[in-house]
Amino acid sequence: MRFHSSIFEQYDDLTRNLIYRQAAINVLGERLRPYRDVVAPMDMWKFCKGSMSIFHRHFHFQRANVRSSLAQKVGEFMESQFHRDGSPDDLTGALGSFNFYAAPADVKIIYLDYFSREAVISSIDVYVKDSYDFTDGAGSVSQYLGHWGAKGVIIVPYNGLVQQLNMPSLYVPYPVARGDVRVKGNIYYPVHNKDFRAWAIKHQRGGDFMIFSDRKRCQLRTPIRIKL
Known part of the structure; x- marks a missing residue:
C-alpha cells in the first residue's frame, strides 16, 4: 500500500508545529480551565470514560487537513495514475479528504500560588475524524x-x-x-x-454518519505549558 507523502508531512506538521501555535494554545487553555483545581494527574481519555465523541467534543484543540486542497487532490490523482493505473489507494477509497485532530492526553495541574495554576501537557492523542455526509451547498456543484x-x-x-x-x-x-x-x-x-x-x-x-480512528499517543518533546 502506498500513501502520498503529504499525509505523513501533515501529521508531522500537526505534532511538531501546529499544536504550539498561539491560537491552539488559547483553545486548549479554554478546554482545561474547568479542571484547574484537579490535584491528581489526568489521563483525559480515561476522564472521558472511553467515549470518543465526548473526548473529541470537549478536548480537541487543533487539526490538520489532509487532501482537502485542490493541489493535494491533483497530486493524489497523479500518484494514482503512475502507481495504481488510475485507481485510488485504500486510504482515499475509505476516507477521501479528512482531518487529523489533536487532543491533550496526559495533563498535570501545577499550583503556582493560591490563585495561579499551570497546566502541563506532556502528551497528546492524535486521531482521524471523518464525516460521511452526502449534502451539498445551495447552488454548488454536487460533490x-x-x-x-x-x-x-x-x-x-x-x-x-x-x-x-x-x-x-x-x-x-x-x-x-x-x-x-x-x-x-x-x-x-x-x-x-x-x-x-x-x-x-x-x-x-x-444516511450520513461519523467515524473516528484509533488514537495514537504522541509524547511531546517540549511539553505544552498553559497558565490557567
Whole structure:
C-alpha cells in the first residue's frame, strides 16, 4: 500500500508545529480551565470514560487537513495514475479528504500560588475524524464521488476540478471507458452526492454518519505549558 507523502508531512506538521501555535494554545487553555483545581494527574481519555465523541467534543484543540486542497487532490490523482493505473489507494477509497485532530492526553495541574495554576501537557492523542455526509451547498456543484463501475472506482480529474472550482456550466456528466467499450465492466459512470441521496430516498436505506480512528499517543518533546 502506498500513501502520498503529504499525509505523513501533515501529521508531522500537526505534532511538531501546529499544536504550539498561539491560537491552539488559547483553545486548549479554554478546554482545561474547568479542571484547574484537579490535584491528581489526568489521563483525559480515561476522564472521558472511553467515549470518543465526548473526548473529541470537549478536548480537541487543533487539526490538520489532509487532501482537502485542490493541489493535494491533483497530486493524489497523479500518484494514482503512475502507481495504481488510475485507481485510488485504500486510504482515499475509505476516507477521501479528512482531518487529523489533536487532543491533550496526559495533563498535570501545577499550583503556582493560591490563585495561579499551570497546566502541563506532556502528551497528546492524535486521531482521524471523518464525516460521511452526502449534502451539498445551495447552488454548488454536487460533490464528485468518482466514476463507479463493476470493476471498481476511478477518478477523473476534470470532474473533481469542476467541483473544486464550483462551475456547473463546465460539468460534463458522461461515463468514461477503460479499454474495449464492448467488454462488460469497462464503462464507469460518474457518481455524486445527489445520486446517493436519490438512491437512499428510493430504497429507504443509507444516511450520513461519523467515524473516528484509533488514537495514537504522541509524547511531546517540549511539553505544552498553559497558565490557567
